[in-house]
Amino acid sequence: MKLYNTLSRSVEPFEPGGDSVKIYVCGITPYDTTHVGHAFTYASVDALVRYLELRGMSVQYVQNVTDIDDDILRRARAVGEDWKQLGNQWTTHYIRDMQALNIRPPDHFPRATDVIDDIIDQVRKLLKRGVAYQANGNVYYSVSSWPEFGKLSQIPRSEMLPIANERGNYPNDPHKRDPLDFVLWQAEMPGEPSWESPWGKGRPGWHIECSTLAQKYLGDRVDIHGGGADLCFPHHECEIAQVEPLRERRPFVRVWMHTAMVEYKGEKMSKSLGNLVMISDLLPKYTANAVRVYLASHHYRKPWSFDEGDLKKAARLAEKFEKAVSAPAGTGTPLESEAAWAAFTASMDNDLDTPGALKVMEGLAEAIEDASMARRNVVEAQSALKTFGSVFGLRLGSPGGDEPVPDGWNALLPRFA
Numbered sequence: 172m173k174l175y176n177t178l179s180r181s182v183e184p185f186e187p188g189g190d191s192v193k194i195y196v197c198g199i200t201p202y203d204t205t206h207v208g209h210a211f212t213y214a215s216v217d218a219l220v221r222y223l224e225l226r227g228m229s230v231q232y233v234q235n236v237t238d239i240d241d242d243i244l245r246r247a248r249a250v251g252e253d254w255k256q257l258g259n260q261w262t263t264h265y266i267r268d269m270q271a272l273n274i275r276p277p278d279h280f281p282r283a284t285d286v287i288d289d290i291i292d293q294v295r296k297l298l299k300r301g302v303a304y305q306a307n308g309n310v311y312y313s314v315s316s317w318p319e320f321g322k323l324s325q326i327p328r329s330e331m332l333p334i335a336n337e338r339g340n341y342p343n344d345p346h347k348r349d350p351l352d353f354v355l356w357q358a359e360m361p362g363e364p365s366w367e368s369p370w371g372k373g374r375p376g377w378h379i380e381c382s383t384l385a386q387k388y389l390g391d392r393v394d395i396h397g398g399g400a401d402l403c404f405p406h407h408e409c410e411i412a413q414v415e416p417l418r419e420r421r422p423f424v425r426v427w428m429h430t431a432m433v434e435y436k437g438e439k440m441s442k443s444l445g446n447l448v449m450i451s452d453l454l455p456k457y458t459a460n461a462v463r464v465y466l467a468s469h470h471y472r473k474p475w476s477f478d479e480g481d482l483k484k485a486a487r488l489a490e491k492f493e494k495a496v497s498a499p500a501g502t503g504t505p506l507e508s509e510a511a512w513a514a515f516t517a518s519m520d521n522d523l524d525t526p527g528a529l530k531v532m533e534g535l536a537e538a539i540e541d542a543s544m545a546r547r548n549v550v551e552a553q554s555a556l557k558t559f560g561s562v563f564g565l566r567l568g569s570p571g572g573d574e575p576v577p578d579g580w581n582a583l584l585p586r587f588a
């Protein structure tokens with residue numbers, strides 16, 4: 172299988188570095204509902220995970236919940252709700268959306284606040300290594316102390332600051348040595364939650380949460396680290412800077428995978444622009460299969476624009492698949508599926524070409540319909556079509572055949588009650 176690696180800017184052969192494929196994907200900051208952009212990221216990763224499993228690999232998948240963050244605290248203040256309750260409420264919504272879309276649950280779904288001690292330990296190590304400094308109860312990462320800062324995003328130093336400022340950086344913080352330095356630990360602010368630390372009461376910065384969680388749950392090797400393309404800089408750049416100075420020339424992550432942004436009428440779908448298309452708005456009108464086919468009809472690296480006409484087309488294709496798997500089988504010459512298997516795996520092996528894989532499925536569905544009309548035996552071909560569909564979380568034919576997904580998420584729910 173080949174996958175694009177943001178770090179090398181090239182499509183590379185992918186082999187796991189050990190017995191299982193270790194995947195970390197940045198999860199949600201739970202203060203609002205799941206929109207199509209989120210769903211695209213998690214559905215794309217779902218197709219990757221399920222495909223690797225179909226190819227006989229075992230996968231260890233971690234996705235975090237950023238449950239302590241400026242955005243959550245801001246929203247909690249605005250709506251007058253407790254930050255923890257707000258986070259739990261939106262995490263539960265997210266789980267319901269993931270269940271509805273039949274997206275496989277991660278093997279670990281930790282909250283940042285579950286690992287405060289581990290985060291403090293990481294910050295302590297970075298201070299000892301000399302790439303961080305304390306000021307006024309805060310601990311900052313000193314970007315000038317790590318010459319490789321920028322190697323992932325390849326953004327010139329002069330252009331970094333405005334982008335970082337748009338994504339949570341406070342350039343005017345008087346305690347920073349460089350406006351680009353980022354916070355590892357921030358001192359307690361009035362009315363905000365805080366934890367004891369060697370630097371006084373405070374809370375972790377955003378970037379240190381993910382690099383700590385990835386290492387805690389996956390160990391020394393992360394095969395694939397994913398997230399939306401807007402996380403590449405500064406979030407993932409900062410994650411690398413937090414991990415690699417503490418190791419001898421061993422990379423933190425082998426493959427960096429970034430999913431493209433989803434637009435709406437020519438603009439990025441984002442909370443600040445107020446142009447979000449929510450999954451919960453689509454699901455009463457379209458089946459989960461239709462939404463999954465629609466998401467998979469876009470390659471994960473190519474930005475696209477939400478279009479209801481395209482979603483309707485996807486719904487028709489999903490219906491075609493459903494019809495094909497329930498077409499009556501005759502007793503004539505069996506319809507072979509070997510060529511479809513070869514074409515499906517060739518597409519998926521080619522940097523997760525999900526639109527190509529859907530075309531193969533469409534061809535197979537049409538062949539099944541024709542063969543069924545001619546009273547041929549289509550049982551094996553139908554089973555192949557169901558298996559291909561399962562890579563995209565499609566429930567074709569026997570409903571309820573995919574219980575591990577709802578059950579797995581249900582097991583996570585009580586923690587967010």
Ligand SMILES: [Zn+2]
Pocket residue numbers: 196197198381398406
């Ligand atoms: Zn992250």
